[in-house]
Amino acid sequence: MCLAIPGQIVEFHADQPLLARVDVGGVRRNVNVGLLEEQLEVNDWILIHVGFALSKISEREAHDQLQMLKAMGEDELAMEEVRGYTFAEESVAVT
């Protein structure tokens, strides 16, 4: 339930400041970054929960978090979740 998935920001959308395009294990989806106050940049890593960025994390921590999901047998579930995010896909060019 409290699955937290690490992803890397690949793109921002000028017209939708609350959304960032994020890469999770090769799958790219939009994630809402409205819960983060800090300045975000392309290549930053974030922890994602139900379509929202919960916190900004380091690359090392993102890697560790991914390892943990694998160790918990939840990496497939995490990928399924990210693939399942479909909000705002229609307004963004598919990369």
Add this chain to the structure above:
Amino acid sequence: MKYVDEFRDPVLIGNVAREIRNTVDPARTYRIMEVCGGHTHSIYRHGLRDVLPANIELVHGPGCPVCVLPTGRVDDGLSIARHPGTILTCFGDMMRVPGTQGTPLELKAQGADIRMVYSPLDALRLAQENPDKNVCFFAIGFETTAPSTALTILRAQALGLRNFTIFSNHVTIVPAMRAILDSPDMRLDGFVGPGHVATITGCRPYEFIAAEYRKPVVVSGFEPLDILEGILMIVRQLHAGETKVENQYRRIVPFEGNPAALRALAQVFVLRPFFEWRGLGFISQSALAIRPELAAFDAEVQFELPGVRVTDPKAAQCGEVLKGVLKPAQCKLFGKECNPERPVGALMVSSEGACAAHYRYAARAQEQEHEQELEVSRGASGA
């Protein structure tokens, strides 16, 4: 400890486990509650019980959202799906949670339009795409998840949507911890505090546990090493005779939490005077209702819900297991009438539920041991 071998820090894990064994006082016992269902899952998955000394008892806490949701609320949510022209959406965890008349999955098979989503924003999108339908999101979760629901409601308001509602079952962990501490049959020595919840709440809300109840709280991560370190920090606090809130998960959890998320929660939700928790009963100020000014998005205002309280089947002892008074396998239904294929209680549904975790990792191992013992004894008696 077969799963830990797959993990990245077997040496470190061994060191911390040894340090715990060397530190504990063999003359006393340590009852430590891991509050979060994610911790429960990790403890079972990685066989951490096997590396801890016998006088450390881990008590599984109430931090599993679907597990603490009372059946009456499941019925209320499913009643929304029976309204014509309605799409009910929920997370995958909810799909197999039994209400009085079946699970969301079973109701869907009977023709109700119930859809699984991975984000409340996906439910919002469904509302935009289906202007002639009412779309409701069955929201569950602790402080980790509630801010996402809050932002989704604010987004629906900004979009001026009139066909989108939220059935809020969001709960807050701190009042539940207080209820457990006040329960006469609970004797706990310390808490492994929730990791991702604290990402939002920070560590301050737990300070009363250290100050008023004199119990250590160590907010911990979910890796085996994190949990063992958390336990070691609790043991050390107990020996030093000092109680405080410590943050083992500093790399993720800021002490002050996530201020933007806390603001979103305050903007959208108010505390309910009381809310029923499965197994724990009614707990005051423990759940989040949508503010009256956002009533247009509140399913409890927009739909007439049965609101009938449903008691658990008498034989199921979910409450005792949730409070840690009984171990999962001590429930009369465990592994028999209640199993992951046909769960009677919600603790058997979610992978974070103590019963499902125990069934999946511990009970199987015990069964195999038992069978081996039987074979040995049959061999010895020549039978």
